[in-house]
Amino acid sequence: MIAEILVPGLAFGSLYGLVAMGFNVLHRPTNVVNFAQGELIMIGAMVMALSPIGRLPWGLAAAGAMAIVALVALVEERVAVTPVLRRSAHAAGWVITTLAFSLLLAEAAGRLWDDQPGAVAPPWPLSLDVHEVAGVRFSSYQVAVVGTAIAVVLLLGRLDRSRMGTALRAVAADRDGARLRGIDPTSLTRRSFLLGGALAGFTGVLAAPLLLASVTMGLGLLIKGFAALAVGGIGDNRGVLVAGWLLGTVEAAGAAYASPGSQSVVLFGAMLLILVIRPHGLRGLAVQRHV
Amino acid sequence: MKELLTVTDLSSGYGAVPVVRSVDFTVHAGEVFAIVGGNGAGKTTLLSTVSGLLRPTAGSVRLAGTDVTGWAPERIVPLGLVHIPEGRRLFTGLTVAEHLRLGLWNVPGGRSVERARTERVVDLFPVLGERMDAYAEVLSGGEQQMLAIGQALMREPRVLLLDEPSIGLAPVIVRRVFAAVDRLRAEGLAVVLVEQRVGQALELADRGLVLRHGRVAATGTPAELADGSALRTAYLGAAAGRTTEEGR
Numbered sequence: 001m002i003a004e005i006l007v008p009g010l011a012f013g014s015l016y017g018l019v020a021m022g023f024n025v026l027h028r029p030t031n032v033v034n035f036a037q038g039e040l041i042m043i044g045a046m047v048m049a050l051s052p053i054g055r056l057p058w059g060l061a062a063a064g065a066m067a068i069v070a071l072v073a074l075v076e077e078r079v080a081v082t083p084v085l086r087r088s089a090h091a092a093g094w095v096i097t098t099l100a101f102s103l104l105l106a107e108a109a110g111r112l113w114d115d116q117p118g119a120v121a122p123p124w125p126l127s128l129d130v131h132e133v134a135g136v137r138f139s140s141y142q143v144a145v146v147g148t149a150i151a152v153v154l155l156l157g158r159l160d161r162s163r164m165g166t167a168l169r170a171v172a173a174d175r176d177g178a179r180l181r182g183i184d185p186t187s188l189t190r191r192s193f194l195l196g197g198a199l200a201g202f203t204g205v206l207a208a209p210l211l212l213a214s215v216t217m218g219l220g221l222l223i224k225g226f227a228a229l230a231v232g233g234i235g236d237n238r239g240v241l242v243a244g245w246l247l248g249t250v251e252a253a254g255a256a257y258a259s260p261g262s263q264s265v266v267l268f269g270a271m272l273l274i275l276v277i278r279p280h281g282l283r284g285l286a287v288q289r290h291v
Numbered sequence: 292m293k294e295l296l297t298v299t300d301l302s303s304g305y306g307a308v309p310v311v312r313s314v315d316f317t318v319h320a321g322e323v324f325a326i327v328g329g330n331g332a333g334k335t336t337l338l339s340t341v342s343g344l345l346r347p348t349a350g351s352v353r354l355a356g357t358d359v360t361g362w363a364p365e366r367i368v369p370l371g372l373v374h375i376p377e378g379r380r381l382f383t384g385l386t387v388a389e390h391l392r393l394g395l396w397n398v399p400g401g402r403s404v405e406r407a408r409t410e411r412v413v414d415l416f417p418v419l420g421e422r423m424d425a426y427a428e429v430l431s432g433g434e435q436q437m438l439a440i441g442q443a444l445m446r447e448p449r450v451l452l453l454d455e456p457s458i459g460l461a462p463v464i465v466r467r468v469f470a471a472v473d474r475l476r477a478e479g480l481a482v483v484l485v486e487q488r489v490g491q492a493l494e495l496a497d498r499g500l501v502l503r504h505g506r507v508a509a510t511g512t513p514a515e516l517a518d519g520s521a522l523r524t525a526y527l528g529a530a531a532g533r534t535t536e537e538g539r
Contacts, residue, residue, distance in 0.1 A: 163392060163393070163395075163396065166385060166389045166392060166393050167393060167396055169382065169384055169385060169389075170382045170385060170393055173382040173383045173384060173385070174380055174382060176344060176364075176380075177376070177380035177381075177382065178382075179343075179344070179363065179364040179365050180342060180344070180364050180368070180373070180374050180375075180376060180380070181368065181373075181393060181394065181396060181442065182364070182365050182368030182369055182373075182396050182397060182446070183365060183393075183396050184363075184365040185365075
């Protein structure tokens, strides 16, 4: 029975993990959790589904969607994040400013695309056709999504070990202390928003064939990505991917074995249970590993 | 000697509260300049204003002839002024090696520069060479201070601002840190040393000033500062200063 839901669960879980990785990329230099992340992903998916860019060859269309979302994220950094952090690196005004930016994006997308959903075909040679091997049901696109999420974790791991990644960790640990070493936190924040925006756009591109792209898809992804972040641990990209897989599989099991409408209840029930048993998530806080 | 740091009529504070008032001093290459004074005299605020963490309300800071008044620290550091704040402010979750590598942030040069400068730091503080993979938070206080100085040296600065380097350290470690500062001075580095251990600071310094209520109470060589009443007044209050003067 588990074989039937395993790959779809892992594929959707990979999306939740990617949403959470986007949170991590932006959280590093700012200590901000970006509540507009879901809407950024929505824009990436909608560009693929309903804009002229989506009709370009897949690689170009994906790059275009990523670039557009990266620019939108940069605007968010300029208007909703840096002004707040400039006043105080420890203030929590970003909660309301990123939420407000999220609402603005949802409103703008609603006016631009109405409520019409759009279907996106997977890039050749992948497809959503279901195959069955030894009782395991899967599509080539689902497998590709899982593999891509793993590749993103490895790439972010490399970035983390680079000099820029080290500087990002320094800024996260002590913003003024980093400035005294010649590191410009504002410049790093900007670069992180560009990267995080591109990642959100890419997540939207990946999600579009699995979910029907629509202007309302952002909120669900935001919440499930946040669940993966809570369970996997802030700053821990491997942890959030594993958490995403776990939650995606539980959600798929809920849909298959409880009732089709109850998957979210099962998913968040599982999240609550994990957090009650392990308050810092599956692997604990990333920082705690060092002590 | 070449004048590297010139602070003129510098004032700063927090909000409407003035802390540093009209401070003047200059520091030359190959010189240790001590800033001493009691708790709350404004020593740390003065250093933070010079390094750009705090914006001055008046006055100017010139670094090797360049007016850097009001510049952010990240703009001042590349010009060769590094501030090691009180408590070192090393980064949790970063190893010794990562701290040293971070010291080269935006410094041109590849692996060969990194290797050469790391070797120089390890030559000065051999214990760091044995602890390259250790996280900063698990180092002893002395090792942390050495790492903070070592990280600053990776950039080959011209001026080093050292705020309370001896705080929380055993006397033997303090001697080792001060010996390293002495060696850096001999290599031409200008060091501004803020220190609670007045005796040791003046022993090491070439010149210095006494800060009291944010103002310069006295300036001169260690002998001049030790002989005058300003030092006693700064630490023990006005009555102590008057008594010293009257006793002469």
